[in-house]
Amino acid sequence: MKRGTGVLVVGASAAGLATAEALRREGYRGRITVLGAEPHLPYDRPPLSKQILSGQWRAERTLLRPPRLLAGLDLELILDTPALALDAATRTVQVRGGSITADHVVIATGAAPRTLPTPPALRGVHVLRTLDDALALRAGLGDAQRVVVVGEGVLGSEIAATARELGRDVTLCGPLSAPMAGQLGDLVSARLGALHRGNGVRLELGAPVDGLTDRNGEVTGVALVGGVVLPADLVVVAIGAAPVTGWLDGSGLSLRDGVVCDAYCRAAEGIYAAGDVARWRHQGLGAEVRWENRTNATEQAAVVAAAIAGTPRPHEPISYFWTDQFGTKIQVHGTVTRDATAQVVDGDPDDGRFVVRYERDGAVTAVLGWNMAKQARIRRQELIDGRADPVPQESRSR
Structure with a gap:
């Protein structure tokens, strides 16, 4: 070399x-x-x-x-x-x-990707980080009927949604109370949980994973703390990276x-x-x-x-990520923290289109759009200005 x-x-x-x-x-x-x-x-x-x-x-x-x-x-x-x-x-x-x-x-x-301790060469257990991982998982889903996704974060929720859309029996498990609770807060993650349940995903949340079960080198299920075992012929581990x-x-x-x-x-x-x-x-x-x-x-x-190139400048971005699940696009500008208060400031959750603003100690910390990309992008300015625009009267009670 x-x-x-x-x-x-x-x-x-x-x-x-x-x-x-x-x-x-x-x-x-x-x-x-x-x-x-x-x-x-x-x-x-x-x-x-x-x-x-x-x-x-x-x-x-x-x-x-x-x-x-x-x-x-x-x-x-x-x-x-x-x-x-x-x-x-x-x-x-x-x-x-x-x-x-x-x-x-x-x-x-x-x-x-982080992994779970598993027996050597245990078949039917996947992670998803690389293109080869995705192709291997896609091939595995071709023969699988019962799929358990371990991890209720962004990746786990997306995999659960995709596997369910492919017609598989899907269970999503993890220690938090709702899908993406750590990224979206209680208000929106509860609605995302309802979206998953409405599309046939089983949610076994609120209990950490204790380990995997197997027979003859094939995964057979996911054991949760407390003794519940979720049967599976394919397990996807999505517990962060x-x-x-x-x-x-x-x-x-x-x-x-x-x-x-x-x-x-x-x-x-x-x-x-x-x-x-x-x-x-x-x-x-x-x-x-x-x-x-x-x-x-x-x-x-x-x-x-x-x-x-000799023109240094500090990296001071506003965080931004998005996710697509069951035809719903969620976009988050800023950082949602568990101690922030959440308020619907545009749209109506019952209509499936709304914007949520998160505030902590009087400052706007994040703006989330649920199928309202343009309005969320406009509200993003509040993060830059450090102030919140008035909320329409009809949104105050939501």
């Missing part, structure tokens, strides 16, 4: 590719090498739990850019080659068969639930991080944060590129 200069992006992810594209937009003409652990060209992850899992899309539709546009970026793409170690002092990344040294290193290795930082042990970087960075996404001299793996100082919030969402990956990549 040759030693090079220029920029080395470790991770052929959305954040990794966005960094390379932003560098070119910034006028950077030096060498850009993108190192990917997977054999695939950079692809988008949000469709994996929906269009890919349902079979609506072929795998190639997930590509972030077609090969001809990638060629126009003049990148050196090295795929199917995971990074093994980093020496931060020399900005040298070890790979199979050699090393790569660069003027700047961008860490965009993302996150890996951990930043991929194991290869950075001993690198000299600060690692704490991600790669610790300053407000400019800089982890050390000439080393930056972007996307799910980055934990940075958000000056607007006055705290270190690590966000796992597609929008942040792209915005953070642009900040990293600007820093490398």
